[in-house]
Amino acid sequence: MTEKLLNHRTEGPTSAPPLLLGPSLGTSYTLWDKVAPELSATHRVVRWDLPGHGGSAADLIGPGASVGDLAGLVLALADSLGVERFAYAGVSLGGAVGLHLAVHHPQRLSSLAVICSSAHFNGSKPWEERAEQVRREGLDRLADNADARWFTPGFTVPRLVRDHRDADPEAYAACCDALAAFDLRDRLDGISVPTLLIAGRQDPATPPAHLREIADAVAGATLIELPGASHLAVAQCPEAVLTALRAHLGRPAPRGMEVRREVLGDAHVDRAQARQTPFTARFQDFISRYAWGEIWTDPTLSRRERSMITLTALVAHGHYDELAMHVRAARRNGLTPEEIGAVLLQTAVYCGVPAANSAFTTAQRVLAEEDDSGE
Structure with missing residues (x-):
């Protein structure tokens, strides 16, 4: 029986260094639309969908899921593509997956970029309440407020809001369970891969202090704060994120x-x-x-x-x-x-x-x- 994998999109030459890109909760891999094609000039870019989001099956995870479960799915995807070691960048929940990989599977990473994310997500209670709400009501009400959580006033990306509304409620709730249980603060000093941290100064979900906490604990980490950016800085400020990632990945190139x-x-x-x-x-x-x-x-x-x-x-x-x-x-x-x-x-x-x-x-x-x- 063939193992069920995360839905994904691969761009760039197969001979180039691999780079995996992780999404945030409620979005699909389209979150990276303004960045991934440019990175594919120098890397084999693989962007993936969370379970129940985009094209990924909802039953890849269930109630009580952990970030470790999601990281396992990412490793299974990499294995299926013949990718042993890779650079990784992730946003929010996708960034948490990257931190888990850096702590528990450092031999698989060549570098890590954590974008608008955290080593903890403000305790378990808010996420337990959100999971309960989504299982009870679905995602419409949350999707109605997505812009306020993701972007600064007046900015939106309709496709991402639609992805949020179309996500599977049970899989979304299971991702909330994973965020509720996630806390790697006491393991951060063990991260040894080159690490870039990008914070949005207007981010209400994971404020810059969360990224500074990681930067202070991870030896040699670089922290960049983007003015005017909120939680989904990859979509709102793609040029700034692209510039930072290129410098971090060691392959700077003009936008072409x-x-x-x-x-x-x-x-x-x-x-x-x-x-x-x-x-x-x-x-x-x-x-x-x-x-x-x-x-x-x-x-x-x-x-x-x-x-x-x-x-x-x-x-x-x-x-x-x-x-x-x-x-x-x-x-x-x-x-x-x-x-x-x-x-x-x-x-x-x-x-x-x-x-x-x-x-x-x-x-x-x-x-x-x-x-x-x-x-």
Whole structure:
């Protein structure tokens, strides 16, 4: 019989260092939507759903569950993916899972990032009461107040609120049981992996004092407080969290993967990452950092203008396979077939008629494929 696993999403090349990302109570792995794609430029990113949240089965845990039970599910997931040692980052309950792993399974972690979380969650009574309420009433009333618990006034992420409302009440209550019983304060000084702590200064659930408590106990830990951030800082301040994680993980890179996907499309980038090997990994990293993270993000020229320049350069050097890819990109950047034709016509003057002839053949094929697919 196949073991039932946590629902998860994997991004990035299989040859890259693995990084597991844990969610907070009431959310799914979409919590990491603004951060995970960027981290996948340098890591094999695996983000997972809590039991009864997102796509994970509710019966993975039951009443009286512990954070240790959740950590066991994470290890089972890592084992199923052939991942022995990994970096880990988690938010709130996901951060508690990371602390448990660092204390009880340090040989599995290469580094730890704990975001808007704690070594304890203000005693058992509030969580016991919440679990009882959810088992009795369901999640609608809690979901109605999610924004106040998660974000500063005026900010929301509707998808996350919907995830909260759609979570399984029994599994949610079991996660509350886990938080009620969680307290690692007397074990923190045994954590030896490189540790980053990120606090939201406006976080009412796990205020900065909770993260400072961990920082004071864990040798060499780094603490960062984000102004204007509440409990789900990953969703509210993704750039700041991304910058901190990159520095912590030792692989700093400008923001480029998102732009690369926007211009070239998910399918192309996914294929490129799937083909990546240790031999080509540095080149793929170079493309994401330099071409997409610095040049294509420079606001001096619009993406339309950059597409026109790129088409011309590719025709000039006869790179027709790349030209096909960038004709598709030009369409995503708003160029019409007529404008693409005008660019190629101009290349006939400055790059030569034979080059333009080949370019028109390539572009016509790509545009015909678009018409056939209904794009």
